[in-house]
Amino acid sequence: MQLKGSFPIVICHPSGAFNLAFRMSRIGFTQLQDEAAMTLKCMEKCRGGGFEEVFMTKIDYAVKYDYCMRINFKGNKELYASGICSDDECWRLYEEKIHAILTKGLGDRAKFIRVIWRNAECQWRVDDGLSILDKEPLFIGISVSNLEKAYRMVDIGPNAESKEEGLEFRKFWGEKAELRRFKDSRIAESTVWECQKWERHLILKNIAKHVLSLHLSLPKDNIVVVVDQLDFSLAHGAADPISYSGSLLEAFDVLSKRLRLIENLPLKVSSVQPLDSAFRFTSVFPPEPHLLANEKIESLRLNKLVPSCIQPLEIMIQLEGSGNWPMDETAIEKIKSSFLIQIGESLQKKWGMTCTATQDDVDVLMSGYAFRLKLLHERALSLLKEIGNDKKILVHSADKTLFIRSQHASMINGLQSLYPIYGPVVRLAKRWAASHLFSACLVEEAIELLVAYLFLNPLPFDAPCSRITGFLRFLQLLSDYDWTFSPLVVDINNDLSQSDVKEINDNFLLQRKGQNVGPVMFLATVYDKASEAWTGLSPSALELKRLAAYAQSSANLLRKLTFQEEIGPNRWECLLRTPLNNYDAIIILHKDKLAYPQRLLFSSEVGHGTQVAKGHASKCFQPFLLPKDLKGRPEELKKKLLVDFDPSRCFIKDLEKEFSTTFKLWHDSLGGDAIGLTWGKSCPSKRKQEEVVEEGGYDPRKVLKAVGEVGKGFVRSIYFIKPPRLAN
Template sequence: MGLQEKLQYKEAFPVVICDPSAQVNLAFRMTSVGFCELQDEAASTLQCMDKCGDGGFEETFLTKIDFPAKYDYCVRLNLRGHTEVHALGFCLDDECWRLYEQKVHSLLNQGLVDRAKSIRVTWRNSPSEWNIENGLAVLDREPLLVGISVSSLEKLFRIVDIGPNAENKEEALRFRKFWGEKAELRRFKDGTIAESTVWESEQWTRHLILKGIIEYVLLRHLSLSKENVVQIVDQLDFSLLHGAKDLVSFSASLLEAFEVLSKRLHLIEDIPLKISSVQPLDSAFRFTSVFPPEPHPLANERHTVSRLHKLTPSCIQPLEVMIQLEGSGNWPMDHVAIEKTKSAFLIKIGESLQNRWGMTCSATEDDADIFMSGYAFRLKILHERGLSLVKSENGNKAKRVYSTDKILFIRGQHASMINGLQGRYPVFGPVVRVAKRWAASHLFSACLVEEAVELLVAYLFLKPLPFNVPCSRVTGFLRFLRLLAEYDWTFSALVVDINNDFGPEDFKVINDNFMSSRKASEENVQNVNPALFLATAYDKASEAWTTCSPNFTELKRLVAYARSSANLLTKLILEDQTDSCRWECLFRTPLNNYDAVVLLHRDRLPYPRRLLFPSEVNR
């Protein structure tokens, strides 16, 4: 093929792939956007082959990749009877709906700028199961689907978009024409005067910025009503709301109160051993608690209390904090004596805080509760001598039991790792909170502890292939449900390598531990222990969170619920459903299998506003 022919092909087609005869362009139907997506998929497959086991065969060929799981944000445009689509004309090389796809893609690409890594616009004019015998009336009923992959959360949560410089009149005019009343001229800190758009948002609603941009752009440039633009962004937020807002908005005041407490603990000098470290253990400190505590009027240093609101929690949620003391050789050797010594230290610490800063303290043999700034901090002491496993005889069998210090140490390791992961992936926390809410709604919180849920979600962020790391709550939650439903829990251990420091020897130890647990249960398959094997750097034998539960029966039920919820969520994302009741079904558990159902009065509960679906009681 000569140079002239190549130029002709390039002018006629966005993508050119010719056979040796150079007579036919094999990619004559492919768009440049489609080719870029093909390149991304090829790069993703190479990553799977390089980083995944067995050459990435399972990730490449056996993992379901569809719109809901692949893209962070999905948008449905209802174009039924939309005249502008057909006005584009039928006598062109491209069909009118393909031209409309390109128009939508161009608008979103210009509006989202660097927020979007990739945008996929596709419109199936008829359902895949459509039969011509049903007539042509079904055409145009299917919505136009838009899938958006986010480039980075830092760009996604950006409030101000900076446009062209004010001196560039031509580009500034185009910018104002595109954004209309949203465009404004601003002076920035470096002295630059430029066009810009501002998307005001509170910290806990930053994930809605993209929704606002998409809605503004599509409504401004397309003749669509707001009801015909459905974005899958915030449909799950209702499960995390406490009244009208998300309690994560109080996290700043919680962390500030903890910092003050930590400094005061380090300043205590009237105890035999000074406090060397203070570490928070509660999930509220790592932004994975479904309901972080809000400041309670009864947990302040001042004793004056205003009138309580009707729905004020009747209980103050304690937040566990682990402290360590300076090393000393004078600690007793006996386990009981060590615990008594800890109690004496806690009582003395409480007295010191109360005498020096006037803080309200309540000490027991096990811990000390400190009330300040509306929060209750529960102090626990970790002593290194108690980290070894304690063996207790149970009949003829020796059963391994974790000491109090060992449990505290493991919880500290877990809290530190999860907190680091949350710092790397800000969406991790909201996804964990939705997953915990789902587990509790279906009555699984007793068998699936919150640390196990955090590790399951962590696996999705650490091993996302063949997908990208999830950047939205809905996508992350869907992948969590599919992980529960599709993972081979019977024959495979789930390894969560948060710090990416596992070597071949570590994987060998984990595999040996897993095989040992399965061999011990060969005679009784129904009694596999642990049924859900979660291996981490601090727990390579899965003894911390899943050693007793869920058992085989509970895991089987958990998998069934996850599969059902995943199918429903996929259907809600793809189909033209705007009814909020359908989304609530994800968190409604069937009660017809129970012999008795007890209804409790809402105002008698310790946390009345945490109810998802309050039951009305006829009095």
């Protein structure tokens, strides 16, 4: 009992002479209990008794906590005012003080708060003296209880009648405290953390910085909260384009109702489903409403530039059943096109919506958006086409592809409703993959499934509640997962039975044992038990190795930035800057000829290699409409809008067609101005090269000059970095 009065936690030696937990705080013991409960959970739910999760998973504060903070106390004399007393050193007392402040300030928003000060580096020697003790920042890790509480914009304090409690409330919160009347007529003290919807993840940061700077007399610059340092990669100007999602969903609802009301079709529309990632909040750049994509163009007085391109959003339509459909797949596709044209004509005639038809698609312009209509015929799902002579390759029909995409969209929508932070984490992951020129290696649906796995299988952690923590776990999963010997199974709605899991494992083992190894990244879902949909063709073994290496490097840098002060102003940008010296050749594009130049993160500059081609920008295409282009009748103006046009995509297709065996392309589909080239395996051997060079034939520089001719007017410059690796 004497020990219990002196220490917060007591674990007695049998003799009762001393306390084994004399250094343990109450919050430390609570967290120890939570870790023990988490370990038991791993043992119960994870494969192999949770051994890998408990003992083989790298755990540090950056990957464990949702919000990480650093406080710089360098030169702060008040810190040592309490002196040193027995077991409680002054810095331990300061830890308790900060913990108490944050606990009171954050309240039920935080599940756990860990305050720890590693005063000296592990290499520190006693001979160096005590001057080192204030150079390392104090670290704080915060685990969020749930997002609904963390994103709460108003905290309600005591009622106006409670004078003493109100005085204490105002003393703690300072200028943020205010007396407000609420909807239930109650008048109470409160704090309000006003922000835009896409900035609500900053509320916890603002609270922490406010209370710590107020009660510790610290400049806010000395308090660093790792939460929004990568938001610049998702923003467009001063706002996040995700803010337009509300108007997009409203436009889709209107379109869906109008499609169901069409009466002059042989078969009525039975269902309408959105397929584009913008509808499930996982698109890096969901489209903004476009001035020229409305039913009526009322005013052309513009305060900003009007883009000339608009990206279409795919919508899947199903018709009521009928037994009159033909069995031939070509005939089915022709009838589907006829149905879509009829639908477009009906929308245009009844509601004045602009519809355009091409050989493959029908696009509808309404409410500022472009919707691309796709028609699913369920009877065609069983139709497969056999092609090839030596190898029999089964190619899914267009309807099967649509069906798989619809299943994926439904699953991700359900996950997004359970985990609101899922969308921002996916957007960061997609931005990272594109920034490092992996757009051709990892399709966006595969990234969505990888991030989904983190939320569905978070052990030995809780599910992430901040975008940077989730992003770090994505990088860790990509770099550390055993892709060679383990399939990654994503079961979002608990739809997979034991027989389904067995089928997935059998498919995985069959592909690994066969001569055709199959997908090196095996992502299995309830709708795709053989990993054919998203990773069947890419990434290759070499691409996956490169992906894992880049992910490991980015994860290490992200951890370093979490714990240490940034050296220089642009350290966080390095996470999204790819080293251009890792390619054999580099193509630099004219950034003012990109379809969406406002999405470009950094202008690419090459300071090494030999420039072998240089070109001027063409005047045939402008990403923004000029004032003279906005004069005329609305019908004529809408014809100037380019739906689904992207010169980068067209250029890459031309290169892949012309130089498919010469080199491999690495590009950024979100709006990068650099394309990386690595030489293919079909380059001539050294002896053959010497022969063809003597004849005036093969020369890598000539190949790159030919690339410049293909992209004339779009390519700014081409740099030759490394020659092809010669075969023996």
